[in-house]
Amino acid sequence: MCGIVAYKGPKNCYPILIDGLHRLEYRGYDSAGVACLNDGKISITKRRGKVIQLEQGLKTDGKFQNCDGPGIAHTRWATHGKPNQINAHPHKDQSGNIVLVHNGIIENYNPIKKFLKSKKIKFKSETDTEVLVQLIGYFFNKGKLNFEQSVRAALQRVDGAYAIVVLNKKEPDVMIAARKGSPLVLGVKDNEFFVGSDISPIIKHTQQIVYLEDSQMAIIKDDEYKITSIDKDVSLPKKVEKIDFKIDDYDKGKFKYFMHKEIHEQIDTISNTITGRAKKDRVYLNGLLEYWAQIKEADKIFITACGTSWHAGLIGKNLIERFAKIPVHVEYASEFRYNKTLIDNNSVVIAISQSGETADTLAAIKKANEHGAITVGICNVPGSSVSRETNCGIFTRCGHEVGVASTKAFTAQISILYLLALKLAASNDAISKASLRSHLDFSENIKKIKNVLKKENEIKKIALKYKNANDFLYLGRGLNFPIALEGALKLKEISYIHAEGYPAAEMKHGPIALVDKNMPNVFIVPKDKTYDKIISNIEEIKSRKGKIIIITDSKDKILRDLANDLILVPKTNHFMFCHLATIVLQLFAYYIAVGKNLNVDQPRNLAKSVTVE
Numbered sequence: 300m301c302g303i304v305a306y307k308g309p310k311n312c313y314p315i316l317i318d319g320l321h322r323l324e325y326r327g328y329d330s331a332g333v334a335c336l337n338d339g340k341i342s343i344t345k346r347r348g349k350v351i352q353l354e355q356g357l358k359t360d361g362k363f364q365n366c367d368g369p370g371i372a373h374t375r376w377a378t379h380g381k382p383n384q385i386n387a388h389p390h391k392d393q394s395g396n397i398v399l400v401h402n403g404i405i406e407n408y409n410p411i412k413k414f415l416k417s418k419k420i421k422f423k424s425e426t427d428t429e430v431l432v433q434l435i436g437y438f439f440n441k442g443k444l445n446f447e448q449s450v451r452a453a454l455q456r457v458d459g460a461y462a463i464v465v466l467n468k469k470e471p472d473v474m475i476a477a478r479k480g481s482p483l484v485l486g487v488k489d490n491e492f493f494v495g496s497d498i499s500p501i502i503k504h505t506q507q508i509v510y511l512e513d514s515q516m517a518i519i520k521d522d523e524y525k526i527t528s529i530d531k532d533v534s535l536p537k538k539v540e541k542i543d544f545k546i547d548d549y550d551k552g553k554f555k556y557f558m559h560k561e562i563h564e565q566i567d568t569i570s571n572t573i574t575g576r577a578k579k580d581r582v583y584l585n586g587l588l589e590y591w592a593q594i595k596e597a598d599k600i601f602i603t604a605c606g607t608s609w610h611a612g613l614i615g616k617n618l619i620e621r622f623a624k625i626p627v628h629v630e631y632a633s634e635f636r637y638n639k640t641l642i643d644n645n646s647v648v649i650a651i652s653q654s655g656e657t658a659d660t661l662a663a664i665k666k667a668n669e670h671g672a673i674t675v676g677i678c679n680v681p682g683s684s685v686s687r688e689t690n691c692g693i694f695t696r697c698g699h700e701v702g703v704a705s706t707k708a709f710t711a712q713i714s715i716l717y718l719l720a721l722k723l724a725a726s727n728d729a730i731s732k733a734s735l736r737s738h739l740d741f742s743e744n745i746k747k748i749k750n751v752l753k754k755e756n757e758i759k760k761i762a763l764k765y766k767n768a769n770d771f772l773y774l775g776r777g778l779n780f781p782i783a784l785e786g787a788l789k790l791k792e793i794s795y796i797h798a799e800g801y802p803a804a805e806m807k808h809g810p811i812a813l814v815d816k817n818m819p820n821v822f823i824v825p826k827d828k829t830y831d832k833i834i835s836n837i838e839e840i841k842s843r844k845g846k847i848i849i850i851t852d853s854k855d856k857i858l859r860d861l862a863n864d865l866i867l868v869p870k871t872n873h874f875m876f877c878h879l880a881t882i883v884l885q886l887f888a889y890y891i892a893v894g895k896n897l898n899v900d901q902p903r904n905l906a907k908s909v910t911v912e
């Protein structure tokens with residue numbers, strides 16, 4: 300995980316690096332650090348905690364104003380070693396010449412550490428990263444290799460995934476960046492160079508971007524740069540792309556937390572995602588045009604993703620199977636990448652990712668590409684790795700999602716999957732024009748989101764009643780089973796309360812053993828064909844004294860009688876009901892976490908984008 304930003308150019312690097320770190324903080328926020336080469340010396344500042352603490356530290360130390368040399372910076376999500384100041388990046392080698400930031404994991408750090416210790420090299424931190432910088436220092440300090448050769452020699456000996464940027468005070472005019480597995484991007488502008496884990500810290504400075512490919516190095520010397528492979532010092536073509544993309548500035552508006560703001564934005568983000576793509580009885584997904592002939596012929600579709608995006612995938616399965624009658628297999632990307640999945644060059648693999656940088660999802664795409672499948676990305680971030688590595692794709696148009704708990708991206712993902720299912724159905728004559736027209740008429744239904752948001756105070760009151768519960772069950776059927784999973788995940792992530800989602804009837808096969816008078820059970824109950832069945836499931840819990848919270852579009856008395864608390868959402872269609880129930884569950888989780896005084900935007904142990912395996 301972790302975010303990297305680096306700068307080499309005539310300006311003071313600190314403001315550029317700190318602004319970049321704020322933009323990258325979604326990748327991890329255990330600790331942060333910055334190193335700058337100034338007057339032949341390396342100056343390192345690190346802080347445990349958030350970037351703001353680092354920024355304050357730099358200001359207090361009077362460093363912020365001034366650095367004329369290159370600088371590197373990092374925000375960390377701990378993998379090896381506790382999240383403390385010593386383990387924070389940048390790390391130095393023993394001689395103090397070399398300084399490095401790293402994203403990824405050095406898998407063979409143990410034998411290398413043993414070797415370096417046998418050469419009397421002492422370690423200060425518990426990190427795998429320090430092993431790499433010490434190895435570079437070991438080669439450099441022997442005196443036979445220059446800086447670039449030393450970096451190359453060290454990288455050729457490490458296994459695992461990495462993106463790094465390195466400086467050397469003995470060669471202050473050189474900055475080296477390299478990647479294997481983890482993404483790294485170079486921005487160029489006259490005599491200025493920017494490096495980032497993604498374009499977010501760079502794009503406001505330059506639109507000229509070089510996406511480093513796997514196993515490539517960028518060596519920036521004075522006002523020039525070259526791209527080579529890690530293995531050989533042979534210059535490769537510089538593939539500079541002009542990226543016409545603006546990143547919004549962070550602004551919480553009237554809200555205390557981004558998550559809250561993002562929940563409220565959903566009426567717009569769903570509309571933006573659909574606008575221009577659903578017209579009367581036609582669906583336009585232009586990003587798929589080039590491959591549509593093959594996609595519509597697929598006799599099986601695979602969907603792969605992680606976390607919330609995987610829940611969206613389950614909804615996608617239900618919708619594609621229901622409308623287009625094409626079997627869909629949904630698999631966690633972390634499993635897909637290693638399982639013997641039966642994909643070949645007739646397969647269509649849909650990868651869903653908000654960030655577009657999730658390591659497992661990228662590995663799954665890589666595998667699908669290697670098997671010759673057509674890969675389709677559903678992603679929120681233009682220019683991200685998912686959007687680049689897939690053959691074709693569709694963007695959710697949510698704008699920046701800052702809160703670690705995904706909210707608006709989820710409802711946009713399921714909207715795209717709805718459109719895709721309907722387009723497939725239309726292409727395969729599996730749906731009538733009239734039915735298509737009615738499914739594509741979102742206008743009235745989207746407005747109903749407003750009615751749900753107006754119920755915020757009511758949802759808040761109910762949430763606060765349950766904030767001290769230790770365990771929750773979330774239960775739904777059909778399309779609402781993934782919504783139950785998503786509701787449970789939201790609660791776990793931000794409130795640290797244990798919660799599980801189940802198909803409502805499956806609860807009898809085990810989870811019911813947990814039910815007692817203290818346990819809240821959240822039932823998602825649309826008035827559809829499983830309505831009567833789900834009432835029986837509620838009765839089963841009720842008779843074991845479990846607390847019942849119901850989200851429904853039905854005004855039936857029987858539900859009021861069964862429920863300890865009931866949240867009524869407006870009548871709509873099956874699909875829109877999922878959106879409405881999701882928003883209720885997002886607010887429910889939000890108010891429980893806020894009621895417990897937790898930072899809902901940056902929950903403990905999590906990061907917005909999971910860029911390690």
Ligand code: M6R
Nearest residue numbers: 606607608652653654657704705
């Ligand atoms: O960026 P991605 O959609 O690929 O991220 C996948 C998961 O890491 C993500 O959905 C995670 O589960 C969220 N924190 C959920 O709120």
